[in-house]
Ligand SMILES: NC(=O)N[C@@H](CC(=O)O)C(=O)O
């Protein structure tokens with residue numbers, strides 16, 4: 001099977017390439033990239049005015065299997081990813097049971113291969129049952145298919161346990177994705193602490209709740225040599241701490257989510273729980289520092305932290321509703337609208353944070369648009385303007401504050417290993 005993209009703007013962040021070319025895909029690989037490539041027989045895709053990038057990679061999603069299938073499954077989550085232009089994602093272990101042993105990892109990898117329409121990779125829990133006490137068997141978990149470790153949903157609070165975990169992870173060369181949150185400082189809060197939380201009478205979460213654990217984990221990376229990656233950075237302080245740590249330690253990295261780059265606590269009304277996520281939406285000065293961090297390269301990755309919750313779950317009072325919002329079907333459009341069309345990031349810099357940098361963190365040979373590489377590709381119409389409609393989501397859940405937002409730019413085709421899985425907002429189920 002051959003597919004040729006004609007006269008498309010090829011963006012390959014790894015090499016820095018940005019030119020209008022033809023790209024020929026044969027079987028599961030990219031066969032040739034050049035000016036007027038001859039395909040012979042094959043599907044022709046007119047690429048004029050469109051951008052072709054390496055398939056997007058999300059290092060942080062929640063697929064809710066096993067245990068919370070009413071919120072999301074491998075089937076619906078991977079469809080949601082394909083719609084958003086993602087070809088690979090790593091899913092977090094805060095499930096029931098927790099993804100904390102080689103047996104469950106092996107079973108999920110198999111299930112993911114059978115049911116997912118894009119590449120799905122598990123992240124193993126740092127501690128058994130995410131109880132923060134006993135470390136799992138990282139070597140066997142890696143062999144079973146875990147690409148990283150994380151206690152996401154919370155932090156490993158005991159610093160001694162954390163340090164031993166990092167030493168063990170370092171031994172297996174597994175990156176540790178850290179959710180930084182000190183619950184004693186959160187103290188039951190449901191939104192950012194400040195003027196807004198006081199006005200609404202909602203208990204606030206101070207920046208320090210994130211910053212103190214961020215500082216600890218960066219220090220422990222320095223001491224152990226372990227690869228520490230900061231999940232969903234939301235504060236000015238965490239950007240400053242990562243900037244400082246990077247000056248002497250190349251094993252640290254960080255990610256930011258589209259919502260923390262777009263919104264602040266100002267949009268919170270105390271009723272609409274689609275503005276409730278962990279960490280919370282912060283102040284304008286935090287948002288600005290996150291953008292600055294992205295521009296400087298202090299923040300390496302854009303990740304969705306896709307956190308589906310049912311309408312029922314989210315219908316509760318603001319203080320009670322679960323934290324989290326979906327992101328797979330909005331991330332690319334929001335990023336293009338807020339970061340690329342505004343000139344904050346060049347297209348190459350933007351896609352670096354969604355392709356090659358995530359691939360490097362996870363240690364997978366993906367994220368390159370080059371001859372000989374696996375043909376995981378995303379075709380983008382940068383000019384397509386539309387309004388985000390949650391009724392159209394493939395995800396089982398619709399919890400997003402981006403509902404109704406006008407955006408410009410979207411994925412129009414997603415290809416995984418040479419197979420088109422989405423074209424013009426339609427999923428192709430033929431090969432599954
Ligand atoms: N981000 C969230 O608000 N929620 C996540 C957990 C997490 O990422 O910490 C979830 O699993 O729902």
Ligand SMILES: [Zn+2]
Pocket residue numbers: 152153154179231232278279
């Ligand atoms: Zn988290």
Ligand SMILES: [Zn+2]
Pocket residue numbers: 060061062092152153305307
């Ligand atoms: Zn998460």
